[in-house]
Amino acid sequence: MSLILAIDIRNTHTRLGLAADGVLAAQWSVGTDAGCTADEAVSCVATFFDAVDCGLAPLAPDAALAPADLPSRAPLADGAIIASVFPSLTEVWVEAARRLTGTRPLTVGPGLKSGLKMAFSDPSSVGADRVAEMVAAKSAWGAPVLVVDLGTSTTFELLDREGSFKGGIIAPGMRLGAAALAQGAAQLPAVELRAPRALLGRSTEAAMQSGIVMGEVARIDGLIDMIWEDAGYRTPVVLTGRGAESIAALMGHEASVDQALGLRGLVELFYMNRR
Known part of the structure; x- marks a missing residue:
């Protein structure tokens, strides 16, 4: 074994x-x-x-x-x-x-085979984690496919119909945004990141939760539509990262959740490149 x-x-x-x-x-x-x-x-x-x-x-x-x-x-x-x-x-x-x-x-970096075509101005600048996720997503869902990773940053990676990395989007993640909000506004506290009971909060904490969590949901749903319009076709959507299950349940778009996406991609990359 x-x-x-x-x-x-x-x-x-x-x-x-x-x-x-x-x-x-x-x-x-x-x-x-x-x-x-x-x-x-x-x-x-x-x-x-x-x-x-x-x-x-x-x-x-x-x-x-x-x-x-x-x-x-x-x-x-x-x-x-x-x-x-x-x-x-x-x-x-x-x-x-x-x-x-x-x-x-x-x-993972320059010189390692990934099986992906990089329609990117500087392929060496693409994060190793993003490469691994795209490899696993392509293997499981084929191409095209859109990967959304919820981490310190919220990232979007689009593999087009030819299996090329078309490009992506990088935005501040929920936790980074919540920390900046609490640190930058003297009267706003740190809050637990969970969906509020109602969209319009009746307390400062609930209003912040709505803005951060539901704002993230709206941003992801909105950017998916914009990416699809830019590409000219729809794709499967795969979410990974902390809180992906909760966000997927609130989204208007159907999305699969795979918390092992990056690790599975690394395993595939190992076997592509083993000597």
Whole structure:
């Protein structure tokens, strides 16, 4: 059995995935720590494997993997692949993955085959996380397809009918907007990001929740229509990221939710590029 470790380093969270024979079997999420060392990164992955072994990181229903299949000592996997939007942490996790697997991991970036055509002025500037998501979306939904990622930023990625990355949109995410609102206005508090009971809030907190959450829903619905009009056709829509399930339920457009999109894309990229 071939075990592959996928590591997706984002601005606020780092997601770990374990694939068995090419199928994502388990995943784990931790806060991204700008001061993380290679030793701490190794410890994080070891904790992930312990959680799988103890049933605290449940295996996917279709995973051809059992806790008994997990190695008891290094190397913990046969290879690894990393997508990072946090440059100062990339080499930290590369070193950790090398120690965990005994081989240098693949990193998503220039020179790595993705199977995507890039109709983009500077393909090297496209975030590694966005590349992984598009690879997985194309594999699961075909082309065209529109991916919406709810993270520190809210991003839109359009793969056109030819499977080319047509272009995208990057906007401030809900949490970033909520934090800026609370910090920039002296009388506005930090609020829990959840849908309000009524569109028009009868308290400051409810009004802010409506503006942030329902404003995000309206923005996503509106931009989907604008993207479709610009492209000249409709596409499947895939949401991923924190709160994607809640946002999808409030949207006027039908959308699929896939919280493992980036990790599955990393696994596919690994097998495209393995030596």
